[in-house]
Amino acid sequence: MLGFSLPGVRVPHRKTTAHMPAVTMPPPALVTIPMQQHIGAPATPIVKVGDNVTVGQVIANAGGYVSSPIHASISGVVKAIDQVQLTNGTFSPAIVIASDGEMTPCPSLAPVSVTNYDEFITAVRDSGAVGFGGAGFPTSVKLDIKDTSCVDTILINIAECEPYITSDTQTVMADTDYIVYAIKALHQFLNANNIIIGIEKNKPQCIKRLSVATQELSYVTIKSLPSLYPQGGEKVMIYNTTGRVVPEGKLPIDVGVIVINCTTLAAIAKYILTGMPVVSKCLTVDGSAIASPKNVIVPIGTPISDVIDFCGGYKAEPCKILYGGPMMGIAVNELTAPVLKNNNAILAFDAKDAAEPKTTPCIRCGKCVSQCPVNLNPVLISKAYRNNDTAALEELKVNLCMECGCCSYICPTKQPLVHRNKLSKVMLRNAKAKEEKK
Amino acid sequence: MSQLFISASPHIRSKNTTTRVMLDVIIALMPAVVASFLLFGGRSLLLVATSVATAVLAEFLFNLICKKENTLYDLSAVVTGILLALNVPVSLPLWQIAVGSAFAIIAVKGLFGGIGQNFANPAIAARIMMILSFGGTMSVFHYPADTVASATPLAMISGGAERMLPDTLDLFLGRYAGCIGETCSLALILGGVYLLIRKVISWHTPVAFIGTVFVGSFIFSMPPVAEILTGGLLLGAIFMATDYSTTPITKSGKLIFGFGCGLITLLIRKWGSYPEGVSFAILFMNILTPYIEKWTVSKPLGGAKK
Ligand code: SF4
Numbered sequence: 011m012l013g014f015s016l017p018g019v020r021v022p023h024r025k026t027t028a029h030m031p032a033v034t035m036p037p038p039a040l041v042t043i044p045m046q047q048h049i050g051a052p053a054t055p056i057v058k059v060g061d062n063v064t065v066g067q068v069i070a071n072a073g074g075y076v077s078s079p080i081h082a083s084i085s086g087v088v089k090a091i092d093q094v095q096l097t098n099g100t101f102s103p104a105i106v107i108a109s110d111g112e113m114t115p116c117p118s119l120a121p122v123s124v125t126n127y128d129e130f131i132t133a134v135r136d137s138g139a140v141g142f143g144g145a146g147f148p149t150s151v152k153l154d155i156k157d158t159s160c161v162d163t164i165l166i167n168i169a170e171c172e173p174y175i176t177s178d179t180q181t182v183m184a185d186t187d188y189i190v191y192a193i194k195a196l197h198q199f200l201n202a203n204n205i206i207i208g209i210e211k212n213k214p215q216c217i218k219r220l221s222v223a224t225q226e227l228s229y230v231t232i233k234s235l236p237s238l239y240p241q242g243g244e245k246v247m248i249y250n251t252t253g254r255v256v257p258e259g260k261l262p263i264d265v266g267v268i269v270i271n272c273t274t275l276a277a278i279a280k281y282i283l284t285g286m287p288v289v290s291k292c293l294t295v296d297g298s299a300i301a302s303p304k305n306v307i308v309p310i311g312t313p314i315s316d317v318i319d320f321c322g323g324y325k326a327e328p329c330k331i332l333y334g335g336p337m338m339g340i341a342v343n344e345l346t347a348p349v350l351k352n353n354n355a356i357l358a359f360d361a362k363d364a365a366e367p368k369t370t371p372c373i374r375c376g377k378c379v380s381q382c383p384v385n386l387n388p389v390l391i392s393k394a395y396r397n398n399d400t401a402a403l404e405e406l407k408v409n410l411c412m413e414c415g416c417c418s419y420i421c422p423t424k425q426p427l428v429h430r431n432k433l434s435k436v437m438l439r440n441a442k443a444k445e446e447k448k
Numbered sequence: 449m450s451q452l453f454i455s456a457s458p459h460i461r462s463k464n465t466t467t468r469v470m471l472d473v474i475i476a477l478m479p480a481v482v483a484s485f486l487l488f489g490g491r492s493l494l495l496v497a498t499s500v501a502t503a504v505l506a507e508f509l510f511n512l513i514c515k516k517e518n519t520l521y522d523l524s525a526v527v528t529g530i531l532l533a534l535n536v537p538v539s540l541p542l543w544q545i546a547v548g549s550a551f552a553i554i555a556v557k558g559l560f561g562g563i564g565q566n567f568a569n570p571a572i573a574a575r576i577m578m579i580l581s582f583g584g585t586m587s588v589f590h591y592p593a594d595t596v597a598s599a600t601p602l603a604m605i606s607g608g609a610e611r612m613l614p615d616t617l618d619l620f621l622g623r624y625a626g627c628i629g630e631t632c633s634l635a636l637i638l639g640g641v642y643l644l645i646r647k648v649i650s651w652h653t654p655v656a657f658i659g660t661v662f663v664g665s666f667i668f669s670m671p672p673v674a675e676i677l678t679g680g681l682l683l684g685a686i687f688m689a690t691d692y693s694t695t696p697i698t699k700s701g702k703l704i705f706g707f708g709c710g711l712i713t714l715l716i717r718k719w720g721s722y723p724e725g726v727s728f729a730i731l732f733m734n735i736l737t738p739y740i741e742k743w744t745v746s747k748p749l750g751g752a753k754k
């Protein structure tokens with residue numbers, strides 16, 4: 011329907027785990043469950059040290075409207091309630107649970123009856139679902155729209171465009187029924203008559219599975235997207251499937267679209283149908299230093315090191331460990347950092363893959379400009395950043411940068427372009443804050 | 449384990465490097481170098497070798513004296529050396545090409561801060577310097593097979609001797625008098641196609657440049673085919689007007705740049721005293737590049753119109 015899609019870059023796929031169904035990891039000795047696993051207020055703990063908890067039991071209530079409840083991911087005893095440092099460097103209170111090795115499910119878990127919109131939103135909220143694909147925005151808030159008529163399209167994001175990662179693929183294959191149930195619920199309770207499944211065409215098995223499963227649902231269309239990173243970027247997907255442009259400072263809903271990740275949908279359906287909230291996450295564990303790459307279902311709060319041990323440990327000295335994919339993931343130095351709800355991969359690289367390329371002078375080839383999906387000019391942004399020119403940064407719309415990393419990836423001189431964009435955003439924010447103080 | 453490496457995303461990079469880009473340009477120039485040998489004989493290879501050797505040596509010494517990092521690995525000096533040599537007549541004394549080549553690297557590139565910083569294309573600026581300083585030897589052209597000097601096709605056109613033009617096939621294969629690398633259109637087009645396939649250049653500048661000259665020739669009643677196949681137009685449009693440092697970064701900027709080059713080339717050819725005009729056109733547009741860039745800042749997707 012659209013003449014062309016937005017630019018992007020052809021990253022290597024390296025999806026070696028694409029055909030490895032997820033295996034469930036045995037409970038670790040200890041989980042550390044942060045109260046801040048979502049955008050918004052941290053959850054408020056409702057258990058004390060020494061309490062016995064079971065899998066799926068609420069251990070912290072949502073700390074406000076924009077927040078999400080948190081559940082015990084293993085059964086055992088609450089050992090501590092502490093501050094922990096998260097992978098992004100911030101601190102959050104966390105509940106530490108020592109496992110009893112039983113994984114006893116919470117006895118009060120039961121299917122939830124959902125018959126209308128309000129009950130649906132409550133269920134979504136109670137499930138603990140957050141945006142699994144990205145920043146962890148509470149899903150209940152995203153779906154809580156006062157007037158369902160202002161949304162005409164719901165987009166289900168199965169792009170999974172980051173190299174290595176195949177955890178969404180596994181979820182689609184294993185939880186097809188849950189996803190279909192959730193699609194029906196969105197249709198019924200949000201009056202969504204146009205549900206588009208956006209899926210990168212390098213996942214034919216998922217496309218086939220979903221086409222069959224949604225055959226009878228006339229309101230569902232499956233759009234296969236080119237394998238061009240970053241198809242999964244919210245704005246990119248909205249443009250490539252509907253042709254709509256989300257203006258600066260606006261949300262998808264302002265153009266009548268809601269985007270939901272497929273794993274988030276599966277989690278909501280699982281909660282409604284079985285009563286089990288979000289207590290685990292499917293992760294892809296891969297990279298040149300991992301002995302046996304796998305897709306693993308991991309209890310939330312499991313230390314990264316335990317997950318790696320479960321995958322056979324290292325086959326080469328790990329020099330860089332990533333939380334997330336290679337394009338947008340964070341390099342971590344603390345292997346005790348816990349797995350969070352919005353984590354979808356752990357990658358460990360050997361010395362060769364971890365080596366930083368040498369930066370040479372910019373040759374003005376223009377690749378960073380022509381490959382930016384949102385048509386920014388990273389060369390000028392870098393220049394404005396070096397000159398401390400916040401007016402120019404604003405003019406260049408650096409805030410529209412989605413930090414996808416295409417520019418840095420493609421740059422022949424290996425300029426740290428995204429990184430400068432991130433710093434530029436901070437510079438702009440600080441400058442604005444200062445102005446307001448005056 | 450203790451020294452885990454922390455760095456900003458992305459954690460994978462494309463294999464592309466400056467060296468790879470320049471290597472592609474060198475590969476793309478090879479057909480033209482071979483053609484110059486076939487058409488003009490062994491002396492053209494001597495010119496290319498002298499030019500490249502001087503460029504490389506000049507860059508090495510310049511960096512050494514200025515205590516800068518050695519940048520020979522990026523191969524850009526080699527590209528400049530080849531390009532300059534392709535832009536001179538076969539009879540040029542070797543010391544003159546050496547002077548031109550050193551000028552390109554030191555005065556036009558090095559003194560402005562090296563790769564990516566220079567505002568003028570080194571090969572173009574050096575060629576113009578040579579036309580002005582070595583006018584006598586820079587404007588004597590030989591037919592490939594002949595030993596006596598003869599007129600270039602453009603000189604024939606501006607001299608009103610259009611009927612003496614070689615036929616189109618000869619123009620296409622380069623069998624006429626001119627600079628050693630500019631005459632064989634076939635070789636230049638091959639190189640251009642390679643650069644497009646390797647995505648080293650985009651089509652915008654060459655198409656706008658050549659297209660403007662082609663269409664403009666009709667308007668000014670000049671022979672369009674001869675205008676685009678001769679006078680270094682293809683060499684300039686494909687290899688020099690697409691130089692990264694000295695031309696606009698954005699697509700619309702590239703179109704404007706190519707259009708401007710084409711227009712100035714036409715004007716110089718029609719009314720100027722140098723029949724060729726391509727080098728002057730590119731140099732002039734190089735100077736305008738910063739302004740073109742200002743007018744053509746890309747419009748970000750979703751950049752709210754206030
Ligand atoms: S991609 Fe890199 S070298 Fe090319 S213009 Fe952008 S910053 Fe410069």
Ligand code: SF4
Nearest residue numbers: 382411412414415417
């Ligand atoms: S400027 Fe931002 S949005 Fe554009 S390619 Fe770079 S990281 Fe992606």
